[in-house]
Amino acid sequence: MNGKFFKNIEFAKALALKEDVKYAQGQVVSKTLVQTENVNITLFSFDKGEEISSHSAPGDALVYVSEGEVIITIGDNSPVIVTEGNFIVMPANIPHALEAKDKFKMMLIVVKG
Secondary structure, three states: OOOOOOOOOOOOOOOOHHHOOOOOOOOEEEEEEEEOOOEEEEEEEEOOOOEEEEEOOOOEEEEEEEEOEEEEEEOOOOOEEEEOOOEEEEOOOOOEEEEOOOOEEEEEEEEOO
């Protein structure tokens, strides 16, 4: 069974989100599930100490933490710790950064208008 928008994932099967991307020592690993003009969905795993420095995205970005926890800084706000099972939304065109104090996994959904 093939879908129109999702890739790199099995269809019509219950899947464990946090099992679908593996950790790699000293690396950030990503797996793209959807990439269209208006929507991107990507799974990530971060090894302890890895980070993504301050940058911005052209759409609103939702980070759902499926395992562990991450420190996220958005604009001039104080850093927020987002823990397993929780999510945070980062507004379009506002700089943000992510830091892994320990290993963690997340799903990133970016929606552009």
